[in-house]
Amino acid sequence: MDLRLVWLALGTFAIGVEGFVIATLLPAIAADIGVPIATAGYLVFAYALAYAVGAPVLSATTGRFDRRALLAATAVVFAVGAFLAAVSQGYWMLLLSRLVIAACAGLYAASAQAAAVTLAPAERRARAVSIVVAGTTMAVAFGAPIGAFISGFAGWRGTYFAIAAVGLVTALAIWIMLPSGIKGDRRSLGERLAVLSVPGIVPALLTILLYMAGPFAAFIYLGPLTQSMGLAAGLLPFVMLAYGIGAAIGNTIGGQLADRFGANRTVVLAMITNAVFLALLSAIPAVVPQALVGPVYFAFMFVWGITGWIFPPAQVSRIVALAPNAAPLALSLNASFLYLGTALGAVVGGQIIEHVGIDELGLIAAVFPLLALAVFFATRPRPVLRPRLG
CATH class of the missing domain: 1.20.1250.20 (MFS general substrate transporter like domains)
Known part of the structure; x- marks a missing residue:
């Protein structure tokens, strides 16, 4: 197995943990920032909408950038968003943090899969993409429960600090492990x-x-x-x-x-x-x-x-x-x-x-x-x- 794909999958793992663990954190978040549970649920709405719209738009606007630099930078900004969520003092700051996280999540997922295709020989490209996507599966199966356990003794903010740490590790690993010069998809949004x-x-x-x-x-x-x-x-x-x-x-x-x-x-x-x-x-x-x-x-x-x-x-x-x-x-x-x-x-x-x-x-x-x-x-x-x- 190409270990570079594992580090790409670590990023999709971090994204998946943040996206799924929120279901267990909402009651604590709602109580902490003083909003009804339904209002806290709109944090998920904003995240999902930003991911859905941001992924194709950002992928089109960053298509000319080197994949190693783009993926590492995206992982860093994702980590910053998680850190801001951890220290947020109100609903709107937390909402803004999740919008940043969502935009990075969509861009990272699309770019990581494209990079996996470039790194793998033609006969193994499907397997390469499956390894990157497996990060999400592992996040659902084990990462989100671990995040929920962390919140049990460190609070929901502790979970976000842990997610931020994984994001930084991902950025460092990608910068070290991936070669430079991986080209992106230059097609426009219309295309x-x-x-x-x-x-x-x-x-x-x-x-x-x-x-x-x-x-x-x-x-x-x-x-x-x-x-x-x-x-x-x-x-x-x-x-x-x-x-x-x-x-x-x-x-x-x-x-x-x-x-x-x-x-x-x-x-x-x-x-x-x-x-x-x-x-x-x-x-x-x-x-x-x-x-x-x-x-x-x-x-x-x-x-x-x-x-x-x-x-x-x-x-x-x-x-x-x-x-x-x-x-x-x-x-x-x-x-x-x-x-x-x-x-x-x-x-x-x-x-x-x-x-x-x-x-x-x-x-x-x-x-x-x-x-x-x-x-x-x-x-x-x-x-x-x-x-x-x-």
């Missing part, structure tokens, strides 16, 4: 967006937006959800660990299912099962005896992680099949729409908690995977019927 004209791409992107809005409407508010089950806040790191391990397994299974049964069948399976699990999330405290809520909830989070995360690799397969000649650009937009879905989920979840009640969160969130399913079936290509001759 990058031209992939939207490929038949089927827009419906596929709308599908992932709606799909991600459902689970993230609930996942972002994992802290108050766990407490609504009658469980102690101190169990949050273990809840996150159960979900994260399930997500890592689901990510692997999703790729295997897509290869064996087809990407379209796999995403349909994911949309249906995710809607079912979100609906069941609202049913746990109502139908499960309180003495069994803890074990059932942990098992539920583990299985939900599996079923929820079979979607992303299958969606990647769909995107590549739709635009094989522009796969990197299409996948970049796929990531942007994924985060737009996260942003939508943050808003929807906050509004549900504020105006309906957390007990109904999963049931209402289940509508979004079903909407994604409706878009999928409404826009899939229809077979051409040919008249019989004779």
